[in-house]
Amino acid sequence: MKIVITCKLPNEAIESLLETYEVVMWEVENEPMPRKRLLEEIQDADGLFTNVADQIDKDLLAHANCLKVISTMAVGYDNIDLEEARKKGIVVGHTPGVLTEATADLTFALLMASGRRLVEGMDIIRQNKWKSWAPFFLTGQEINRKTIGIIGLGRIGLGVARRAKGFSMEVLYHNRSRNEEVEKEHDAKYCELDELLERSDYVVLLAPSTKDTYKMMGRDQFIRMKNSAVFINTSRGTNVDEDALYEALNSGEIFAAGLDVFDSEPIHSNHRILQLRNVTVLPHIGSAAIETRMAMARLASENLRNGLEGRPLVHQVK
Numbered sequence: 001m002k003i004v005i006t007c008k009l010p011n012e013a014i015e016s017l018l019e020t021y022e023v024v025m026w027e028v029e030n031e032p033m034p035r036k037r038l039l040e041e042i043q044d045a046d047g048l049f050t051n052v053a054d055q056i057d058k059d060l061l062a063h064a065n066c067l068k069v070i071s072t073m074a075v076g077y078d079n080i081d082l083e084e085a086r087k088k089g090i091v092v093g094h095t096p097g098v099l100t101e102a103t104a105d106l107t108f109a110l111l112m113a114s115g116r117r118l119v120e121g122m123d124i125i126r127q128n129k130w131k132s133w134a135p136f137f138l139t140g141q142e143i144n145r146k147t148i149g150i151i152g153l154g155r156i157g158l159g160v161a162r163r164a165k166g167f168s169m170e171v172l173y174h175n176r177s178r179n180e181e182v183e184k185e186h187d188a189k190y191c192e193l194d195e196l197l198e199r200s201d202y203v204v205l206l207a208p209s210t211k212d213t214y215k216m217m218g219r220d221q222f223i224r225m226k227n228s229a230v231f232i233n234t235s236r237g238t239n240v241d242e243d244a245l246y247e248a249l250n251s252g253e254i255f256a257a258g259l260d261v262f263d264s265e266p267i268h269s270n271h272r273i274l275q276l277r278n279v280t281v282l283p284h285i286g287s288a289a290i291e292t293r294m295a296m297a298r299l300a301s302e303n304l305r306n307g308l309e310g311r312p313l314v315h316q317v318k
């Protein structure tokens with residue numbers, strides 16, 4: 001059987017695939033397989049090993065004549081046309097669980113960096129603009145004992161809540177539905193979205209990308225937030241109206257934002273949001289810790305092998 005791997009991976013992460021199948025792997029570091037090549041390779045592939053950088057859409061799947069399994073090295077699968085895959089009898093696997101802690105770490109790091117203006121401080125030193133210690137120079141927002149509002153309290157959200165408790169923060173959350181067990185265990189309080197936005201000092205967006213969450217953070221939501229509030233997004237860029245976020249940051253409607261994800265990735269360096277002083281940006285690296293990425297690659301390999309050999313996937317997208 002033939003499998004296509006759209007990104008370069010270390011051999012030790014995909015040993016079992018290399019031993020068993022004919023593997024076509026894109027060999028260029030840090031770049032996805034070009035669409036044209038993927039369209040060619042997918043035609044006679046039985047398995048596809050993909051990630052969030054590829055668009056597995058209707059057009060691509062129309063070229064797949066014998067594809068049985070799509071395995072994405074990610075927890076999110078909004079880049080995959082699930083309906084089309086289902087119609088063609090293709091099963092889809094993903095990698096929840098193994099990236100929870102690394103992504104929660106990065107989310108909290110971004111929260112701290114944005115609240116306390118860490119990157120601005122580094123830029124000032126690099127540009128030789130640091131004149132002296134001064135009482136209100138680069139003052140940010142405290143974190144300890146503040147209120148954090150988590151939109152989307154799933155695995156990663158709970159990881160962020162645990163970290164927040166270490167900083168004696170009050171934890172509010174908003175989900176589609178309330179979970180009283182989780183509330184007791186994590187001392188988190190359920191709020192309607194508007195109340196969460198009004199009360200939180202840090203608003204952390206971790207909702208999956210669906211048609212219901214598309215641009216769920218827009219002008220009305222940013223207006224509800226405190227002027228001192230910090231907004232963090234480590235979910236998907238499509239969950240945010242970037243024009244509204246730009247306006248909110250530029251007008252001082254909110255204090256700062258930390259973003260690991262964007263509406264269109266990679267974001268171009270001339271994007272106007274990058275001109276703002278109060279935005280901290282990262283190139284979608286929530287899960288980018290070495291051990292985590294190895295675990296994700298191994299789990300994605302196992303999903304792919306299980307699917308190709310007729311066994312249940314470890315994590316199949318429902």
Ligand code: DGY
Pocket residue numbers: 052073074075076077099286287
């Ligand atoms: C995911 O897993 O969905 C992330 O966005 C990439 O690690």
